[in-house]
Amino acid sequence: MNQELMSKYESLKAYFKDLGKVAVAFSSGVDSTFLLYAAHDAIGDNAIAVTASSCSFPKRELNEAIDYAKSLGVRHFIVESEELEIDGFAQNPPNRCYLCKKELFEKMFALAKEQGIDYVAEGSNLDDNGDYRPGLQAVAELGAKSPLRDIGFTKSEIRQLSKEFGLPTAEKQSFACLASRFPYGETISEKKLSMVDKAEQFLLDEGFKQFRVRIHGDNVARIELSPSDFPRMYDEAFRLKVYDKLKEYGFAYVALDLKGYRTGSMNETLGL
The missing domain is CATH 3.40.50.620 (HUPs)
Known part of the structure; x- marks a missing residue:
């Protein structure tokens, strides 16, 4: 050490x-x-x-x-x-x-x-x-x-x-509260928080480690993944599985962010 x-x-x-x-x-x-x-x-x-x-x-x-x-x-x-x-x-x-x-x-x-x-x-x-x-x-x-x-x-x-020290979080993905998935100025509701939570839990269960599901409006999901995980989304069967599952949760549209995962991406609109 x-x-x-x-x-x-x-x-x-x-x-x-x-x-x-x-x-x-x-x-x-x-x-x-x-x-x-x-x-x-x-x-x-x-x-x-x-x-x-x-x-x-x-x-x-x-x-x-x-x-x-x-x-x-x-x-x-x-x-x-x-x-x-x-x-x-x-x-x-x-x-x-x-x-x-x-x-x-x-x-x-x-x-x-x-x-x-x-x-x-x-x-x-x-x-x-x-x-x-x-x-x-x-x-x-x-x-x-x-x-x-x-x-x-x-x-x-x-x-x-x-x-x-053998802590269980040594390789755990970074997390921020679900409210950070909303663009500033868009209303946060319990329903939309639940949609995001279910979508992120689904991706966790599918083995993804570092990602975010951002919500825009009432029904648009923008998925941020580590670029190394992009190829998995290119597989047609898996891509449709993700789409169908998020549609089940209430999303009408599902998009993959081409820049990939980064912390605080909603802050990019603030011009800081």
Whole structure:
């Protein structure tokens, strides 16, 4: 193991020891799983996990969060966070993520206080600094800690250490909440969130690892795949299988994005 990387990990553990007690915002993703593991490694039962449950958070992710926290032996709390009830959220403005994160972390801080904990930590890393992420503004305003960014972890380093420690998320695909599949200004509804969730679950079940199903209007699906997965879509039988399945979920049109998968593609329309 790279000694410099292990030194970073020891710095992360020291960070948690300085906090004493912490509530980790835990989504079961690559970053938050690593963060929770490190917190538990550093301060044991003084670290708790908090997961938000909502219609924009797939059930599979919630179940994975529950299973991992249980396997680690961490106290795990689930807070209900119904984004569609947040004023302005459903209209999907460019600051949608800010509105969501502010409401979510206020609930997490309230729960932490009930448990006698002053600090809430979230899992953004250095790579998150390069994209439009208004949610990080809410994190900063509320005083949440960002240990991975503070110490300087990249996504690649997190995956490397996750593999070293045998974490189940070492090679897990990156995930963002389902609301990020909508163009800014288009109304987000529970029905359309469900359509996207079912479409992405189908592609996961078919073995795809890194992709997005973006929804445009009420019934257009734009699939982003890693370019290496394009040839699979060229097979006529499989292509029609995908089309028929997404049509079953409510999509009338299904398109393959020729640029391929990339994070934050909806931000490309903002001109930032």
